[in-house]
Amino acid sequence: MEELKYLEFDKFLNNELTETEKISFEERLNSDADFKQEFEIYKALETSLSSKFENEEAEKELRNTLTELGSTYIKDKIQTETKTITKTKTSETKVISLKRYRNLMIAASIALLIGFFIFKNGKPVYSDFSKHNSLELVVRGDNNETINKAEEAFNNKNYKTAFAQLTILEEQLPNDVEIQLYKGICLTEMDQFSQAETIFNSISEGDSAFKYKATWYKALNLLKQENFEACKEVLKTIPESTEEFEQAKKLLKKL
Amino acid sequence: MNKKPHADHIYIEALLKNDSRVLSKLYEKFSHKIVAYVRKNNGNADDAQDIIQETLVTIYNQAKEKKFILTCPFDAYFYLLCKRRWLNELKKRGNNRVTILEDEASIKDEHEQQVEETEIFEQQSQLFESKFKELGVKCQELLKATFKIKSMEEVAEFLGVTYGYARKKKSQCMGKLTQLVKNSNEFQQLKGY
Numbered sequence: 001m002e003e004l005k006y007l008e009f010d011k012f013l014n015n016e017l018t019e020t021e022k023i024s025f026e027e028r029l030n031s032d033a034d035f036k037q038e039f040e041i042y043k044a045l046e047t048s049l050s051s052k053f054e055n056e057e058a059e060k061e062l063r064n065t066l067t068e069l070g071s072t073y074i075k076d077k078i079q080t081e082t083k084t085i086t087k088t089k090t091s092e093t094k095v096i097s098l099k100r101y102r103n104l105m106i107a108a109s110i111a112l113l114i115g116f117f118i119f120k121n122g123k124p125v126y127s128d129f130s131k132h133n134s135l136e137l138v139v140r141g142d143n144n145e146t147i148n149k150a151e152e153a154f155n156n157k158n159y160k161t162a163f164a165q166l167t168i169l170e171e172q173l174p175n176d177v178e179i180q181l182y183k184g185i186c187l188t189e190m191d192q193f194s195q196a197e198t199i200f201n202s203i204s205e206g207d208s209a210f211k212y213k214a215t216w217y218k219a220l221n222l223l224k225q226e227n228f229e230a231c232k233e234v235l236k237t238i239p240e241s242t243e244e245f246e247q248a249k250k251l252l253k254k255l
Numbered sequence: 256m257n258k259k260p261h262a263d264h265i266y267i268e269a270l271l272k273n274d275s276r277v278l279s280k281l282y283e284k285f286s287h288k289i290v291a292y293v294r295k296n297n298g299n300a301d302d303a304q305d306i307i308q309e310t311l312v313t314i315y316n317q318a319k320e321k322k323f324i325l326t327c328p329f330d331a332y333f334y335l336l337c338k339r340r341w342l343n344e345l346k347k348r349g350n351n352r353v354t355i356l357e358d359e360a361s362i363k364d365e366h367e368q369q370v371e372e373t374e375i376f377e378q379q380s381q382l383f384e385s386k387f388k389e390l391g392v393k394c395q396e397l398l399k400a401t402f403k404i405k406s407m408e409e410v411a412e413f414l415g416v417t418y419g420y421a422r423k424k425k426s427q428c429m430g431k432l433t434q435l436v437k438n439s440n441e442f443q444q445l446k447g448y
Binding site for chain 1: 273279282286300303308312319384398399402423426430437
């Protein structure tokens, strides 16, 4: 019974009733207040929902426009107010909106915080630049076990063991500059600065492929001692054509 | 009722057309006063922006659905709508002891009538929407399809049911929704019919 009533509403609204059905429907509307009220609600729901769903996309687009305008005009005005600048007629002037401004401030303060972590007293610290390449001493000679131990220890930041293993290796391969370089790195890590410097000096004064790598590490060795001026001077000797130049430039900028 | 559009009806048209050029004029001309009001009454610029946007979207929906014609200056109409919306918002936030700074006494009846029209429209839409969400998922889907697709034949095809079944289901779901609305407290308070 109820169901039929709503189907009849639907048909009436779609103009699908026969003439006689229509007349009796209208008669009932006039005589039955409850029937009439339900019909009115049904009709209103139909209009409202159909409009809502039809315009969903358009409403979204309008909202986008309004959000944009809102942040331009409302935030801008407030900013100009605080700056006591009279608004120009064109209003095309791009003032940073307050929201964006606030975001910028947040970004800036985060950057500042990070800065504090990285740079004590505004100076760079050794650990920010001491990302050593892992030790990979391709097969040199046949003493693989010592090489493995040295590599494993170094790559696990176990510098004391690595230094010991590298020293053994050095005896077998006295002319291997890479081994010496890594010994130097281990020494820096262990805060044996003067020993480390001796090694780096001898490599950087030579002509091996590790010349500038050694120079870089000589600088890092000084950085770890917070000897910033000396560090700078060493960095400046690294030429642009080398692999180390970019890092050196970066560090120089922060010093 | 003889409805002659006010010259400011261009703003309603702009909303309908999403015309950002005219809408930017609207913001330029009318938002300042509302921002000032909200800020004077425990709100900030963000609140004002929300109030303005929601009010404009409501006017847009009313214009779409009911062919709303603005017959009074937009300024007073818009300002009063925003103001009342903000007062409602404050109430919702539980800020009952706020001292409201009354600043204008010259709202004419005509404005008031249009404002009320818009407010009733919004309350009704909100009621319908909330009751729609109380329906079962199946009903919601079917009705959504019905109103988006329009042709019941296509709806039936889309849902993989027969035309007769889709038809019957639609009126059933609408009937249920009608009952939900009719029996709600909000509806008893709404006398817009």
